[in-house]
Amino acid sequence: MTDMLMAERSAFETLFPNKPFRITHNLENDPRLTLDAILELVRALPGDHIEYNSGQANVSQDPDATPLVDLPPEEIVKRVETAGAWMVLKKIEAHPAYKQLLEDALLSVAHAQGHATLKEAGFSNVEGFLFVSSPHSTTPFHIDSEDNFFVQIHGDKLFSIFDNKDRSLANEDQIEHCITKHRNVAFKDGFDDRAMHNDLKPGEGVFVPYLWPHYVKTKDSYSISVAITWKTQATKRRNQLYIANAMLRDRGFPQAAPGVHPAWDAAKMAFVATASAVASPLRKSEELRKLFRKIALGKNANYYYRGQKGEEGVAN
Template identity: 70%
Template sequence: MTTHMLTADDAAFKALFPLKPFRIRHNLAGDPRLTLPAILELVKALPRDRIEYNSGKAAVSQDPDSTPLVDLDPEDVITQIETAGAWMVLKKVEHHPTYKALLEEALLSVAAAQGFESVKAAKFTDIQGFMFVSSPNSTTPFHLDSEDNFFVQIHGDKQFAIYDNTDRSIASEDQIEHAITKHRNLKFDDAFAPRGTVNELRPGEGVFVPYIWPHWVKTKDAYSISLAITWKTPEVKRRNDLYVANSMLRDRGFPQKAPGVSPGFDKVKIAAVQTLTLLAAPLRKSEGLRKVIRSIVLGKNANYYYRDKAKPKQVGM
């Protein structure tokens, strides 16, 4: 890659992309769209179901049901980020035109470096952005994601540890299904450590994270701003649809075989999910209906990020 927005060693990119992680560089660290004042305005503009936050004092192997919370509103997290002890992610920022343009420009630079004329030609579809704002010394627990990701560090320093899951000994197919459809967190075992690579990231640096490769992240002594520039290829979208179908059927008492064991039935399930997705698309414009759809498809805990903030106990008046 030789273009200006996202760059990497050409040999590493050709040898590793999109199946293995590698380090990247970028010129986004000074971008005014990625500063705290701009992010505060983004928080004000986003619907509540696209904002998730909790305490940064989580464990690497954090049980999502006992994740510590913070007694702050989303805007307060941003304005007090240096002392809030908080971790926040702003989801699907591509719905804001300013950030949609940023994401597309970044991925177009990668596509052009590969000889493609457009992001679509490079199979960068379903482009999404996730903005992370974290207090000093915060932890993002061990988890995996349902997309490919160019993760770029904007402010502060981070440790970003990525673990090889190609043989499924770190996360089984059942665990992957649960992470994609229920909650992203995975249990971390110290035996995984030799298979991980810890990347020290400073502003202007980043890393490519392949689809469903587990990772944990820790900030250092300054607050952190990071951006995940993500996409799904058609193959990844079909795989995710299959996980959703299997999860829905399993929740209703119908055991399912792992992806690839019954290719013909897999195709039927994928087609059904794709049809339902198209039918539900107009409804997803409403935050309330999105909440209902998530509950129906992914289960009763699908809207976990709506849980009430931790409130201090009231002392008698």
């Protein structure tokens, strides 16, 4: 297989998967990542796999005050140069062609590291997030719940990454909130001095480790980017503990951070596993997915519907 995601061998040997580093890729001319193909993908995805708003957000954006854009998703793609919008298509692996793209990209990394399969390399729960942004759009400072090879397809971006061990950037309570409620984190004066700033052009990208805060800005042209993500067993476990803690906290039971009380963590993990097994067959329904998010994470858990025509104006 031709290498699709590439970096210096020393980066994989000394930095991966705990530190960010720059990568290159050969996906910029992939026909699945053109505006015409993305338009067809928008039409194929369920509503809760599409999130969008105005691109005129702040790096430190209050989620409750995120500016919206009065366009349906298809029009954002068609008019991306002038729409003033930011949009992400989530879990694109639901479409077979994009599932193949994501798995092929990660398999090229696995092979380069001497592994025969994605499972052997530790790449599980492979998901893809496709971003379409108008010029001069901002993705606010936030934290994601997975490891990520971020690749730039069209246009130029500034991608700024911050050390997740620096708890003055985001403490444990803020991290839990990002994983379970809304991903944005408040950004303060002076943070930028601590960033790894990356100017990305088509054919370039960056590895973003689990829970490393970052923000992104497009430049003078519209942007197409893809986040190729996965979860290890350790990250899945930590995410599940954040979810259990958030559910208990919302019901009046304060919780310590994951790892502080291992025995209690194990009991919470057993509960989450049981609840997930019961809910899993029902998640094929978009309406039931919305209901489960609301029950587990609160009334604002479906915040990303607020930009969509005909949906309730909820925000988080």
